[in-house]
Amino acid sequence: MSELSYIKRPNRGLKIYAAAFLTVLYVPILFIPLFSFNDSLYVKFPLSGFTFQWYIELWERSAVWDSLGNSMRVGVAVSIISTILGTLAARAITRSRLPGQNAIVAFVMLPLVIPGIIFGVSLLILLSRLGVSLSLYTVTLGHLVVCLPFAVATLLPRFEGFDKSMEEASADLGENGWFTFWRVTFPLVLPGVIASLLLTFTISFDEFIMAFFLTGTDATLPMFIWTQLRFPQNFPSVLALASIILLVSFLLVFVALWVGRLGLIEPEESQS
Amino acid sequence: MADVQMSSAPSARSQRPSGLRSMLYKSETARGYLLLSPALLVMVVGMLIPFTILIAMSFWTRDGFDFDTTMSMANYQTAMDVPIYNAFLARSFWISGITTVATVLLCYPMAYYVAFHVHRNKMLWIILMTLPFWTSYLLRVFSWKVILGYEGVINSGLLGLGLIDAPLEFLLYSQTAVIITLAHAWAAFAILPMYVSLEKIDRSLLEAAADLGDGPARRFFRITLPLSIPGVISATFLIFIPTTGDYITPALVGGPNSPMIGNLIQLQFGAVNNWPMGAALSVILTLWIAAVGLVFLFVTRKSQESVV
Amino acid sequence: MxxxxxxxxxxxxxxxxxxxxxxxxxxxxxxxxxxxxxxxxxxxxxxxxxxxxxxxxxxxxxxxxxxxxxxxxxxxxxxxxxxxxxxxxxxxxxxxxxxxxxxxxxxxxxxxxxxxxxxxxxxxxxxxxxxxxxxxxxxxxxxxxxxxxxxxxxxxxxxxxxxxxxxxxxxxxxxxxxxxxxxxxxxxxxxxxxxxxxxxxxxxxxxxxxxxxxxxxxxxxxxxxxxxxxxxxxxFIGTMNFLDGRVLSRVNGHTKLDIDAVGEIDIPTPHPAIVEGDRLSLAIRPEKIVLHRAAPDGPAMQGNLEMTSYLGERSHFHIRVPGCVEPMAVSAQNADLGEIRALEEGAPVWLSWHDDALIVLDGK
CATH class of the missing domain: 3.40.50.300 (P-loop containing nucleotide triphosphate hydrolases)
Structure with missing residues (x-):
């Protein structure tokens, strides 16, 4: 470590703090999978034995599969739509000199700084006044509002990360806007697009607040879990389901963040 | 190739640049707005129009199972007069205020550590810090229910070890539980903006301060902290605003003493079935958040000016 | 078109x-x-x-x-x-x-x-x-x-x-x-x-x-x-010295000028546009100026050596000339300098040039 400059000397106290921080961040979540393998209806120490029982039980309940299917459908639709819209918006924000641009960006990012419950009830009121009955479509609309800012925030640094002259060079070499997009712009922002698809899918898949107000008869997975919490005898299988969801979410998001940061020089998430 | 261009650009056309294609090629602005329009449409339909209707409804009143759409301040009057509403609001701000301060204080050293003391695998660290944020909020709150519960991890663990005789009641169904859970759930979100503003600080500034005679503590308070204030401010907003309106956490781990304004709003749209009242409470919450935010911004800007 | x-x-x-x-x-x-x-x-x-x-x-x-x-x-x-x-x-x-x-x-x-x-x-x-x-x-x-x-x-x-x-x-x-x-x-x-x-x-x-x-x-x-x-x-291009002056007369192919720092000189008429009585600017490149220790024949300026920079093959001089705002820049091959090289700062020197070295500029 002697090659480090004076300012960068290691600090043992901070290092211990950082380790403790990460531990506290992760350990609580790990109790869910731990108890999902515990052979007891009650979540308490000491552990009483190892079992796959709750997972098997889960496998056999059609309501789980139905809500999984619902969440998948909403998630896929939301991730594709919000990533496409986010790509177009990020492209416009970084490449055009737009009057009122800052206000527009702030408007699109607004959902990040407004409590979700406000969106949920507002949309609920609008839909009921219009006579639209609640369904997976209304959940999708709600999730789009939540996910679009994240898609834009993921894609913006990508567009900012490569020079405008790349696209100009393509135009100069004879390609019109359409071909320039597919031959230069898209390959260069592809990691951002993949990251955005995975992130928005995960957010939608896990989203509860909007879904709570906007779900009709077809429950999404988090809604299903919420209703199951009322029945103590189902608690262990909820733990099993939660473990699976956590595992898949962690994997998806890890890949998304990793890919999303590839090749970006500045390690910066533009959410602030 | 050259021949094609000549025939496609006859000299007569050069005098009148017209047509949609020509306009789009010429005007980057028009093209920019065109690309933005789908995203803006979603935001208008999904956010702006609903919020307008929310405001309108907050002036209506309930009339049996229908609404009386004559404009009135009745809901706002009720919210002012009935002490319970103000109590809920005050409790929401109290809980999320404590949560925000605790989270920012706890996360700052972590952001500082990664920005200044992690040199290898920085990306891995950032991902590790932020990963939990992206996964199910419901499940993260749920995990605290498992831990803090009457027969949860902590109580059963301590009982088993013989450290306590009866379950600690204050752990679950209390404001403490809500604050712990909220702080844990939002920590990953608070770190990012603080990390970004710390990472941006030019290291040569610190070397200059050291060169001019400042020790580590003075360097931190005179250079690092002031320059990272923008990140602290965004972190504060990013935690304070959503936690003020939260209703899942109080519902799952809070007891009878900790429902927040979000629970009250949710009730109006559920069991109580008084949508206009719920709309009014939502508007009041938004206005309060905006007001607190503005005051906070004003104060921090003032204090930053006085530092400079 | x-x-x-x-x-x-x-x-x-x-x-x-x-x-x-x-x-x-x-x-x-x-x-x-x-x-x-x-x-x-x-x-x-x-x-x-x-x-x-x-x-x-x-x-x-x-x-x-x-x-x-x-x-x-x-x-x-x-x-x-x-x-x-x-x-x-x-x-x-x-x-x-x-x-x-x-x-x-x-x-x-x-x-x-x-x-x-x-x-x-x-x-x-x-x-x-x-x-x-x-x-x-x-x-x-x-x-x-x-x-x-x-x-x-x-x-x-x-x-x-x-x-x-x-x-x-x-x-x-x-x-x-x-x-x-x-x-x-x-x-x-x-x-x-x-x-x-x-x-x-x-x-x-x-x-x-x-x-x-x-x-x-x-x-x-x-x-x-x-x-x-x-x-x-x-x-903008290269280094240049500027002199200000006035047109006195134009007589068959020659123009008589009054240069502020030099006095009256004759140059071959360069430019159709100059008229008697006009103020004008002249320019001369540093390498077109010749240095002398004693007054040479013909038109010359007298000044004092202010600074010398030795560049190996060449030397650059700054010479303070009364009547000129900027010091005159002179550049010479060291091989051609002879006795000038040994001059101390402050020493008096004379500057001369060939007739065609003076460039008449547009404007004042």
Whole structure:
């Protein structure tokens, strides 16, 4: 470590703090999978034995599969739509000199700084006044509002990360806007697009607040879990389901963040 | 190739640049707005129009199972007069205020550590810090229910070890539980903006301060902290605003003493079935958040000016 | 649609909002010329180049290339190609695919396309580098790829936006020679933007000197150096001394001048425009001044040696002359100096010159 400059000397106290921080961040979540393998209806120490029982039980309940299917459908639709819209918006924000641009960006990012419950009830009121009955479509609309800012925030640094002259060079070499997009712009922002698809899918898949107000008869997975919490005898299988969801979410998001940061020089998430 | 261009650009056309294609090629602005329009449409339909209707409804009143759409301040009057509403609001701000301060204080050293003391695998660290944020909020709150519960991890663990005789009641169904859970759930979100503003600080500034005679503590308070204030401010907003309106956490781990304004709003749209009242409470919450935010911004800007 | 040059710029102006980047400019560039736009940053040279490429639209006027008006032709249909300042090598493609990028529309058989790319790789001396990625290339190699990528399309005009700016001095000089060789061998019109006057003088057939969105003078390097028309051009290219004076009389081929710091002198009449009684500015290059320890015959100025800089082959002197605001700069071969070399600072010296060394400038 002697090659480090004076300012960068290691600090043992901070290092211990950082380790403790990460531990506290992760350990609580790990109790869910731990108890999902515990052979007891009650979540308490000491552990009483190892079992796959709750997972098997889960496998056999059609309501789980139905809500999984619902969440998948909403998630896929939301991730594709919000990533496409986010790509177009990020492209416009970084490449055009737009009057009122800052206000527009702030408007699109607004959902990040407004409590979700406000969106949920507002949309609920609008839909009921219009006579639209609640369904997976209304959940999708709600999730789009939540996910679009994240898609834009993921894609913006990508567009900012490569020079405008790349696209100009393509135009100069004879390609019109359409071909320039597919031959230069898209390959260069592809990691951002993949990251955005995975992130928005995960957010939608896990989203509860909007879904709570906007779900009709077809429950999404988090809604299903919420209703199951009322029945103590189902608690262990909820733990099993939660473990699976956590595992898949962690994997998806890890890949998304990793890919999303590839090749970006500045390690910066533009959410602030 | 050259021949094609000549025939496609006859000299007569050069005098009148017209047509949609020509306009789009010429005007980057028009093209920019065109690309933005789908995203803006979603935001208008999904956010702006609903919020307008929310405001309108907050002036209506309930009339049996229908609404009386004559404009009135009745809901706002009720919210002012009935002490319970103000109590809920005050409790929401109290809980999320404590949560925000605790989270920012706890996360700052972590952001500082990664920005200044992690040199290898920085990306891995950032991902590790932020990963939990992206996964199910419901499940993260749920995990605290498992831990803090009457027969949860902590109580059963301590009982088993013989450290306590009866379950600690204050752990679950209390404001403490809500604050712990909220702080844990939002920590990953608070770190990012603080990390970004710390990472941006030019290291040569610190070397200059050291060169001019400042020790580590003075360097931190005179250079690092002031320059990272923008990140602290965004972190504060990013935690304070959503936690003020939260209703899942109080519902799952809070007891009878900790429902927040979000629970009250949710009730109006559920069991109580008084949508206009719920709309009014939502508007009041938004206005309060905006007001607190503005005051906070004003104060921090003032204090930053006085530092400079 | 009149056009005299291969590229004809007619009354072209450009505003960004209220900022006028380019005043009304007219000039002609001939086919096969190596033409440079020279000026300090912000003079409008890059804006003019980008208007030739089609990335900016003129606010007024018209650009003709090979007789065709360009205002309605988008960049991707113009018969010009550009080498960007940062080279803009596509990072996701290798060298070969970068060079072949613009060939898509020609729908060539693969073998033919590969042969063309190989030919270009040879031309820019990058044979064997075809499979490298952009981030595996040095600055000089990136520049060659950018050149090859543009030249493979056989443009009528190649635009170069300060392509040597990012290179270190040694590589820059080598690339200058290579650019010149390349331009001769392909015979394409080059329009070259630079802020480096030495580079412009070395490379160009003609140079347009730009300042504040205007073109000051368009001339060959030799004419710009030896016969700058205005004080701005004279001071921008190389080092120049200025003298102020007045026209006394013009008599059959000779003009009598009264120079403030010198007195009355005779010069061969240079300029049709000067009139008796006018104030005028004269310019003289440092290397055209001869130093003496004693008063020479003929017109001369007397001054005191203020500073000497020894540069090996040459020496530079600053000489304070009464009546001149700036000290006179003099440059001489050390081999020619003789006794002058031993002078102390403050010592009196005399400055003389050949008749034809004095340049009469436009304006006061």
């Amino acid at each position: 009149s056009s005299d040059g291969f590229i004809s710029i007619r009354n072209v102006g450009k505003s960004f909002g209220s900022f006028r980047a380019i005043e009304s400019i007219s000039m002609d560039i001939q086919q096969g010329e190596f033409f440079s736009l020279l000026g300090a940053s912000g003079c409008g040279k890059t804006t003019l180049l980008r208007m030739l490429a089609g990335f900016e639209t003129p606010s007024q006027g018209e650009i003709f290339i090979d007789g065709q008006p360009m205002s309605d032709v988008p960049p991707f249909e113009r018969p010009v190609n550009m080498v960007f300042q940062n080279y803009a090598i596509f990072p996701h493609l290798n060298v070969r695919d970068n060079i072949a990028y613009g060939l898509r529309k020609q729908r060539l058989p693969k073998a033919k396309r590969n042969a063309m790319v190989d030919e270009m790789l040879d031309l820019v001396q990058l044979a064997g580098y075809g499979d490298r990625k952009a981030d595996e290339l040095s600055g000089g190699q990136r520049q060659r790829v950018a050149l090859a990528r543009a030249l493979i399309l056989k443009p009528k005009v190649l635009l170069l936006d300060e392509p040597l700016g990012a290179l270190d001095k040694q590589l820059r000089e080598q690339m200058q020679l290579e650019l010149r060789r390349l331009q001769r061998s392909v015979g394409i019109t080059f329009v070259f933007v630079t802020h480096d006057q030495e580079e412009a003088l070395t490379l160009s057939d003609r140079i347009a000197v730009m300042q504040g969105g205007d073109v000051l003078q368009v001339d060959t390097p030799n004419a710009l150096y030896e016969q700058p028309r205005t004080r701005d051009v004279a001071s």
